[in-house]
Amino acid sequence: MIRDFAFTIAARDGEARCGAIATPRGAIRTPAFMPVGTAGTVKAMYPDDVRALGADVILANTYHLMLRPGAERIAALGGLHAFMKWPYPILTDSGGFQVMSLAKLRKLDERGVVFRSHLDGTRHELTPERAMEIQRLIGADIQMQLDECVRLPASDAEAERAMRLSLRWAMRSKAAFDVQPGRALFAIVQGGAVRSLRIESARELVAMDFSGYAIGGLAVGEPQGVMLDMIETIVPQLPYERPRYLMGVGTPDDLVECVGRGLDMFDCVMPTRAGRHGLVFTRSGRINLRNARHADDPRPIDEKSSCPAARDFSRAYWHHLTKAGEILAMMALTAVNLAYYQELMAGIREAIATGRFDDFRAAAKDGWKRGEAAGR
Amino acid sequence: MIRDFAFTIAARDGEARCGAIATPRGAIRTPAFMPVGTAGTVKAMYPDDVRALGADVILANTYHLMLRPGAERIAALGGLHAFMKWPYPILTDSGGFQVMSLAKLRKLDERGVVFRSHLDGTRHELTPERAMEIQRLIGADIQMQLDECVRLPASDAEAERAMRLSLRWAMRSKAAFDVQPGRALFAIVQGGAVRSLRIESARELVAMDFSGYAIGGLAVGEPQGVMLDMIETIVPQLPYERPRYLMGVGTPDDLVECVGRGLDMFDCVMPTRAGRHGLVFTRSGRINLRNARHADDPRPIDEKSSCPAARDFSRAYWHHLTKAGEILAMMALTAVNLAYYQELMAGIREAIATGRFDDFRAAAKDGWKRGEAAGR
Numbered sequence: 179m180i181r182d183f184a185f186t187i188a189a190r191d192g193e194a195r196c197g198a199i200a201t202p203r204g205a206i207r208t209p210a211f212m213p214v215g216t217a218g219t220v221k222a223m224y225p226d227d228v229r230a231l232g233a234d235v236i237l238a239n240t241y242h243l244m245l246r247p248g249a250e251r252i253a254a255l256g257g258l259h260a261f262m263k264w265p266y267p268i269l270t271d272s273g274g275f276q277v278m279s280l281a282k283l284r285k286l287d288e289r290g291v292v293f294r295s296h297l298d299g300t301r302h303e304l305t306p307e308r309a310m311e312i313q314r315l316i317g318a319d320i321q322m323q324l325d326e327c328v329r330l331p332a333s334d335a336e337a338e339r340a341m342r343l344s345l346r347w348a349m350r351s352k353a354a355f356d357v358q359p360g361r362a363l364f365a366i367v368q369g370g371a372v373r374s375l376r377i378e379s380a381r382e383l384v385a386m387d388f389s390g391y392a393i394g395g396l397a398v399g400e401p402q403g404v405m406l407d408m409i410e411t412i413v414p415q416l417p418y419e420r421p422r423y424l425m426g427v428g429t430p431d432d433l434v435e436c437v438g439r440g441l442d443m444f445d446c447v448m449p450t451r452a453g454r455h456g457l458v459f460t461r462s463g464r465i466n467l468r469n470a471r472h473a474d475d476p477r478p479i480d481e482k483s484s485c486p487a488a489r490d491f492s493r494a495y496w497h498h499l500t501k502a503g504e505i506l507a508m509m510a511l512t513a514v515n516l517a518y519y520q521e522l523m524a525g526i527r528e529a530i531a532t533g534r535f536d537d538f539r540a541a542a543k544d545g546w547k548r549g550e551a552a553g554r
Numbered sequence: 555m556i557r558d559f560a561f562t563i564a565a566r567d568g569e570a571r572c573g574a575i576a577t578p579r580g581a582i583r584t585p586a587f588m589p590v591g592t593a594g595t596v597k598a599m600y601p602d603d604v605r606a607l608g609a610d611v612i613l614a615n616t617y618h619l620m621l622r623p624g625a626e627r628i629a630a631l632g633g634l635h636a637f638m639k640w641p642y643p644i645l646t647d648s649g650g651f652q653v654m655s656l657a658k659l660r661k662l663d664e665r666g667v668v669f670r671s672h673l674d675g676t677r678h679e680l681t682p683e684r685a686m687e688i689q690r691l692i693g694a695d696i697q698m699q700l701d702e703c704v705r706l707p708a709s710d711a712e713a714e715r716a717m718r719l720s721l722r723w724a725m726r727s728k729a730a731f732d733v734q735p736g737r738a739l740f741a742i743v744q745g746g747a748v749r750s751l752r753i754e755s756a757r758e759l760v761a762m763d764f765s766g767y768a769i770g771g772l773a774v775g776e777p778q779g780v781m782l783d784m785i786e787t788i789v790p791q792l793p794y795e796r797p798r799y800l801m802g803v804g805t806p807d808d809l810v811e812c813v814g815r816g817l818d819m820f821d822c823v824m825p826t827r828a829g830r831h832g833l834v835f836t837r838s839g840r841i842n843l844r845n846a847r848h849a850d851d852p853r854p855i856d857e858k859s860s861c862p863a864a865r866d867f868s869r870a871y872w873h874h875l876t877k878a879g880e881i882l883a884m885m886a887l888t889a890v891n892l893a894y895y896q897e898l899m900a901g902i903r904e905a906i907a908t909g910r911f912d913d914f915r916a917a918a919k920d921g922w923k924r925g926e927a928a929g930r
Contacts, residue, residue, distance in 0.1 A: 494631050509885060
């Protein structure tokens with residue numbers, strides 16, 4: 179059994195690279211898309227099916243799990259892998275992002291952040307030390323430092339203050355993480371949309387020596403161009419031989435663009451959330467199955483999908499179930515989207531390995547332009 | 555391929571009997587429990603999984619399907635079997651019961667019932683002839699006459715009026731059904747809680763010669779004893795060699811009691827609806843997973859279940875997901891309940907075949923008494 183956390187780059191094509199992260203719970207093929215399992219479940223999916231569709235790793239949310247069912251309870255029940263029957267790698271975020279976006283009555287200072295639960299108003303505190311303790315109790319294979327993520331647009335001064343606080347929290351997170359064999363701690367580059375701050379953040383974090391580096395505070399509403407500009411600014415500051423993780427991204431187009439700029443890991447609620455609302459991503463672009471044009475459409479969503487729901491049922495059926503609010507539509511369209519995201523990542527990895535990444539990206543973009551009318 | 559609809563009784567044990575209904579779409583082992591697939595989906599279940607858990611036949615609701623997506627649309631898309639990817643037998647109700655319980659502004663007369671949709675207020679008419687046309691368009695293997703189901707308690711005069719109207723509608727339904735190779739039309743015995751009316755209804759329907767006989771208007775809130783009394787009144791009036799179907803029943807206890815009184819087919823939303831709300835049926839009785847006592851409970855729901863969700867996850871996990879309103883809990887607990895209902899029916903059939911039905915019933919009832927504390 180592999181006992182250490184180790185990243186190997188197998189091939190490079192331009193800035194894009196493919197490889198694998200070895201962990202005691204199995205390999206993570208990179209570039210990797212991580213389905214989001216917020217509250218101990220990838221919504222509307224059995225864990226075996228998430229795996230079968232190609233996921234090597236999922237993300238779980240520290241904020242949600244600490245509030246319900248509670249980190250100590252999860253630990254007592256054998257850790258999150260056993261609790262949710264996902265024996266493969268799990269990455270947890272630090273909780274910081276969702277404290278900022280979901281919790282009530284936040285009070286942030288040097289020590290950490292005190293907030294009230296959005297569920298029941300109970301008071302909680304998240305410090306770098308507690309964030310690491312929770313992630314250890316959960317048993318996450320890849321853990322994230324606590325950071326402060328400011329919303330864009332933010333003033334330069336605000337972005338700088340949060341970035342520097344996040345650097346100090348990175349140091350405390352690293353000390354609290356200590357040594358956990360087979361597990362890794364990633365740092366998070368912050369600094370808003372200010373290049374000099376992003377560069378400083380990356381350099382300082384690299385000097386602290388983490389197992390991987392994430393980019394936070396992007397894909398929070400800014401145009402894709404701003405995001406890509408920040409990525410191009412940050413990536414050269416990061417060590418080549420460590421995984422690079424772009425948090426909370428994105429659309430299929432975001433994924434190919436960011437892989438092309440040297441990123442290795444991604445997570446996003448988009449495929450799962452969109453699926454629950456009748457929107458699917460395919461080789462031919464997005465299809466909104468709520469649209470009345472699909473009411474009588476006998477064609478499958480995508481006859482070449484690896485997902486039976488995309489191949490074996492008509493768009494008319496999914497339109498009907500989506501309009502009726504049926505759970506089966508949420509299940510099936512989530513699976514369709516996760517299947518497509520994983521097919522896309524597999525295609526990306528294969529293209530990088532064979533030196534055809536630019537062609538692959540161009541072909542994927544061409545396909546997406548066809549849109550809902552594809553096949554008519 | 556079997557081309558005809560045919561019922562064969564393989565064994566009898568007291569009043570209970572086991573056998574099979576042969577149809578061109580496969581055999582229905584009896585006694586049979588039919589999961590309810592209201593709107594073209596057994597809620598929160600893939601059709602393959604409904605099958606894998608042991609269902610030979612499902613029920614679909616004419617009322618829901620005629621309103622959305624529409625019977626003509628389903629026919630144009632190849633019929634309900636193709637639409638929902640359930641190639642096995644389907645029974646449709648006539649729509650009458652749900653017009654009475656769900657529709658708005660009903661106006662009932664000799665011709666039929668005019669009503670407004672609960673979805674969008676549009677006006678619709680259901681006559682015996684239209685009810686049969688819709689079921690034919692849907693492509694149901696077993697179709698039901700249009701009837702009027704009065705709510706209990708009802709006056710004797712009201713029960714009598716509705717019963718006689720249902721008899722006339724039975725005649726018109728039979729004429730409209732005509733001959734459909736491999737498909738069957740069932741009549742529905744009505745008459746409220748009045749024995750003489752139930753006897754008259756049954757005798758008149760038997761004289762018309764249907765392929766099977768259903769009992770309607772029970773399990774609508776009356777005590778189990780009243781229901782069983784009516785069943786004991788009606789069953790002797792029905793031909794031994796035709797299937798007997800008790801509509802809308804019921805709990806596991808109802809099922810064994812009614813099988814013991816000579817009934818062959820059942821449908822009920824109970825296992826699916828209860829599963830979506832965190833209530834599961836097991837060999838050891840009901841378990842309400844929303845109850846706080848399960849928050850730290852590492853035991854599975856039932857380690858001997860045929861359903862992985864009941865065996866491979868803790869009660870604590872399902873408690874957490876149920877409290878969090880997670881779709882996976884609805885999916886998994888629906889599957890747990892359908893698995894148990896089908897295991898129960900398989901056990902019933904086996905017991906009848908081997909002359910041990912009374913022992914089986916007694917053992918099942920003993921098991922249910924253990925309840926939530928079982929295994930502690």
